[in-house]
Amino acid sequence: MRSSLVRQILILAVLALVPAVGEAIYFRHKISWRSAILPSEMVTVDQARAWGENVIWVDARPDEEFARDHIPAALSLNEDRWNELLPQFLAAWSPGKKIVVYCSSLGCNASREVARRLRREAQLPDVFVLEGGWEGWLKTR
Amino acid sequence: MKTHIFAFALSILISLSARAELKWEQTTVELHPTPADKQAIGHFKYQNPGKTPVRFKSVHASCGCTTAQTQKDEVPPGGTGEITATFNIGDRTGTQVKTVTVETDDPANTKTVLTLRTIIPQQLEINPTFVFWKQGDKPDPKTITVKVGKEFTVKHIKVTSSSPDFQTKVEETGKGEFKVDVQPKETNNLVASTLTIQPEDSQKVFYATARITNSPVVQ
Numbered sequence: 001m002r003s004s005l006v007r008q009i010l011i012l013a014v015l016a017l018v019p020a021v022g023e024a025i026y027f028r029h030k031i032s033w034r035s036a037i038l039p040s041e042m043v044t045v046d047q048a049r050a051w052g053e054n055v056i057w058v059d060a061r062p063d064e065e066f067a068r069d070h071i072p073a074a075l076s077l078n079e080d081r082w083n084e085l086l087p088q089f090l091a092a093w094s095p096g097k098k099i100v101v102y103c104s105s106l107g108c109n110a111s112r113e114v115a116r117r118l119r120r121e122a123q124l125p126d127v128f129v130l131e132g133g134w135e136g137w138l139k140t141r
Numbered sequence: 142m143k144t145h146i147f148a149f150a151l152s153i154l155i156s157l158s159a160r161a162e163l164k165w166e167q168t169t170v171e172l173h174p175t176p177a178d179k180q181a182i183g184h185f186k187y188q189n190p191g192k193t194p195v196r197f198k199s200v201h202a203s204c205g206c207t208t209a210q211t212q213k214d215e216v217p218p219g220g221t222g223e224i225t226a227t228f229n230i231g232d233r234t235g236t237q238v239k240t241v242t243v244e245t246d247d248p249a250n251t252k253t254v255l256t257l258r259t260i261i262p263q264q265l266e267i268n269p270t271f272v273f274w275k276q277g278d279k280p281d282p283k284t285i286t287v288k289v290g291k292e293f294t295v296k297h298i299k300v301t302s303s304s305p306d307f308q309t310k311v312e313e314t315g316k317g318e319f320k321v322d323v324q325p326k327e328t329n330n331l332v333a334s335t336l337t338i339q340p341e342d343s344q345k346v347f348y349a350t351a352r353i354t355n356s357p358v359v360q
Contacts, residue, residue: 062205080206082232083348087335090271094354110204113233122271122350 043128060103060114102130169256183257186223189216198244209241282324289317295340304334
């Protein structure tokens with residue numbers, strides 16, 4: 001009785017594995033490419049605001065959107081003009097400052113990419129991504 | 142009973158063949174631009190094998206860096222066409238995956254996600270791109286590693302500092318790697334320099350920044 005149950009479980013597991021493998025192969029190019037981000041690297045608007053003057057706000061959105069409106073004192077740093085904008089950002093940075101990067105809406109990946117490059121390429125500490133992005137900030141304005 | 146099953150199957154087949162739908166040649170396109178390219182363009186071809194026209198309701202790219210264009214608003218039965226997705230490379234690096242969401246009036250398949258995967262060749266990988274000294278620190282040299290990308294050959298690089306306050310020295314360590322030592326003359330003044338890193342025989346320029354910063358903020 002027990003061996004029959006085990007056999008049935010195994011058969012079901014194998015049967016489930018076949019479409020799973022097929023799906024993994026078929027969707028290998030369709031995996032999520034949003035930059036992985038740890039919860040500790042996210043920050044809410046309220047938390048970031050509480051840091052006061054010790055924060056540098058970084059706007060990762062395209063130039064046109066930054067020109068339209070942005071968080072007061074935010075610096076523009078997007079990947080369209082990374083090489084040109086990075087030195088301007090670095091001139092404003094000093095040790096101990098926290099960096100909060102935002103882009104537009106929750107689905108946006110630009111802030112994650114900018115934060116990743118600041119951490120990995122410029123090797124800056126305390127780089128955070130703003131939860132809810134620009135829209136999140138607007139709600140609390 | 143058999144007649145009922147046959148009629149049911151036939152009605153399903155007829156309704157399937159009559160419904161409007163777009164068949165995509167491929168929904169994922171991989172692009173390999175050259176280092177000189179400013180844009181990467183992907184073509185997503187489609188066909189309407191159905192018997193009724195399909196209308197595009199919207200075409201949205203996942204990022205401001207990508208634009209997507211349809212050739213027409215409506216695809217007649219048997220009609221073909223393509224959606225062109227243009228990705229502006231800008232200063233992006235590595236593998237970039239952008240999506241274009243296409244919505245049609247086909248009730249069975251209203252939304253299709255097209256994926257544009259662009260592999261941007263990286264001639265030089267610079268790490269870190271920023272070196273700094275705190276005001277009053279000992280002006281010891283700091284090292285920037287420059288690694289040549291797999292598909293490139295770079296025998297020499299030239300590094301120049303925009304400011305005479307910083308000196309640079311390049312050392313070839315072999316295996317497609319260079320060590321760039323950056324040293325400030327002194328660290329009393331808040332000065333900065335853009336370091337220009339250029340592979341020989343190449344127009345492409347890479348950048349790093351060196352800076353004397355003020356002391357950490359006391360919290």
